[in-house]
Amino acid sequence: MTLNETILRRSEELFEYMQKIRREIHMHPEPGFQEFNTSGIICENLDKLGIPYKSGFAQTGVVALIEGRGPGKVIGLRADMDALSLFEENDVPYKSKREGFMHACGHDAHVATLLGAATVLNENRDKFDGAVKLFFQPAEEGPGGAEPMIEEGCMENPHVDAVIAFHVGNGYKTGLIGIHGGPTHAAQNELRITITGKGGHAATPEKGIDAIVIAAHAITALQTVVSRSIDPLDPAVLTIGTIKGGTRLNIIAEQVELSGTIRYLKDSVGEKIHEAIRRVMDGVTKAFGGTYKIEILEGYPAVYNDSDLAEKLKGWVIDLLGPKGHFVVDRPTMGAEDFAYFARKVPSVFMRLGVGGDDPSVYYNHHSSRFDIDEKGMINGCAGFAKMAIEFLNDKGE
Numbered sequence: 001m002t003l004n005e006t007i008l009r010r011s012e013e014l015f016e017y018m019q020k021i022r023r024e025i026h027m028h029p030e031p032g033f034q035e036f037n038t039s040g041i042i043c044e045n046l047d048k049l050g051i052p053y054k055s056g057f058a059q060t061g062v063v064a065l066i067e068g069r070g071p072g073k074v075i076g077l078r079a080d081m082d083a084l085s086l087f088e089e090n091d092v093p094y095k096s097k098r099e100g101f102m103h104a105c106g107h108d109a110h111v112a113t114l115l116g117a118a119t120v121l122n123e124n125r126d127k128f129d130g131a132v133k134l135f136f137q138p139a140e141e142g143p144g145g146a147e148p149m150i151e152e153g154c155m156e157n158p159h160v161d162a163v164i165a166f167h168v169g170n171g172y173k174t175g176l177i178g179i180h181g182g183p184t185h186a187a188q189n190e191l192r193i194t195i196t197g198k199g200g201h202a203a204t205p206e207k208g209i210d211a212i213v214i215a216a217h218a219i220t221a222l223q224t225v226v227s228r229s230i231d232p233l234d235p236a237v238l239t240i241g242t243i244k245g246g247t248r249l250n251i252i253a254e255q256v257e258l259s260g261t262i263r264y265l266k267d268s269v270g271e272k273i274h275e276a277i278r279r280v281m282d283g284v285t286k287a288f289g290g291t292y293k294i295e296i297l298e299g300y301p302a303v304y305n306d307s308d309l310a311e312k313l314k315g316w317v318i319d320l321l322g323p324k325g326h327f328v329v330d331r332p333t334m335g336a337e338d339f340a341y342f343a344r345k346v347p348s349v350f351m352r353l354g355v356g357g358d359d360p361s362v363y364y365n366h367h368s369s370r371f372d373i374d375e376k377g378m379i380n381g382c383a384g385f386a387k388m389a390i391e392f393l394n395d396k397g398e
Helices: 003-013 015-027 036-049 107-123 146-151 211-222 224-229 267-288 307-321 377-394
Strands: 053-057 061-067 074-080 131-137 162-169 177-179 182-185 187-196 236-245 255-264 291-298 303-305 326-328 348-354
Touching: 003 015, 003 107, 003 307, 003 377, 015 036, 015 107, 015 377, 036 053, 036 061, 036 107, 061 107, 074 107, 074 377, 107 131, 107 162, 107 377, 131 146, 131 377, 162 307, 162 377, 177 307, 177 377, 187 211, 187 236, 187 267, 211 224, 211 236, 211 255, 211 267, 224 236, 224 267, 236 267, 255 267, 267 291, 303 307, 303 348, 307 326, 307 348, 307 377, 348 377
Parallel strands: 074 131, 074 162, 162 348, 177 326
Antiparallel strands: 053 061, 061 131, 177 348, 182 303, 187 255, 187 291, 236 255
């Protein structure tokens, strides 16, 4: 039996195992840095497999190690494991049992898929040199578990040479794997603006400085930051998501708070956006006699896939699944991902795994209260992880 046949057959046999784990985690969702039950499930399964691990990375993270037949490179396989604060509306046997929380982004499937791949790799340790590190990471949805795991040494002892990860996508047909080099996720900043005017009676507006009017003009003017200050060939987003101000209908509001998000693929573009926001706020508030304060909190950096590694992974996936098993990812998303911290340390690739059945249009999107997946996609996710890890470790061209 060839390596491909071994991997595919075993991955198919493990489907019910992965499905059981995914549903158990789905029914008991936990937010970032509170994934204690999820971590326990991971450790229990690693114990059964006889795979050594260390827990407690970034509070709830788990790092396991599968050693091959001899010395060599080390590849990291990452799965995030946190849920979202959302009430699940799906009527399914595995519906969330914790009110107000659900796995609406597929991290439950990521954990199950990686445990499936761990099983395949552990059974085939005699087929590769070096070692595979398994990263079960907390808090991807925020405030971020990748960076603290790295700071606590997850990439060392032994040193990791590359990291790969999947994200399930129910917008793609089940089992397809998407890989591309270059930018794949945007950097994310949190924007907070406080506008201060002068309160007063609504019947004598000339005696006050209306912070609501200033805010209205500021929001409109901020829409020109991307359209007029940034090269149209550089993707960028500036969205004001909340506006809070005023106390009564007959009072001139003294203060208004705005908050929003900034997204970009290049650090230089982010710097231009920050500068333009301050310029706009300075001009608008001065025009109306008000003042402002700005706070920009830098979140996850942009994710850049290593192009050389991506090409190799693509070739190995096509070798495993055939040309129709791979799809071209033609553009990045403006969503953010803390996998970026791994990618800034070593060559890394963040891939997409189709879980949308034969008709992805019937599925609700990520972060929806009705999000769900075709679990059969975990079969190729499991097989893909195992294939790419083995081929990377045996590739002498790196």
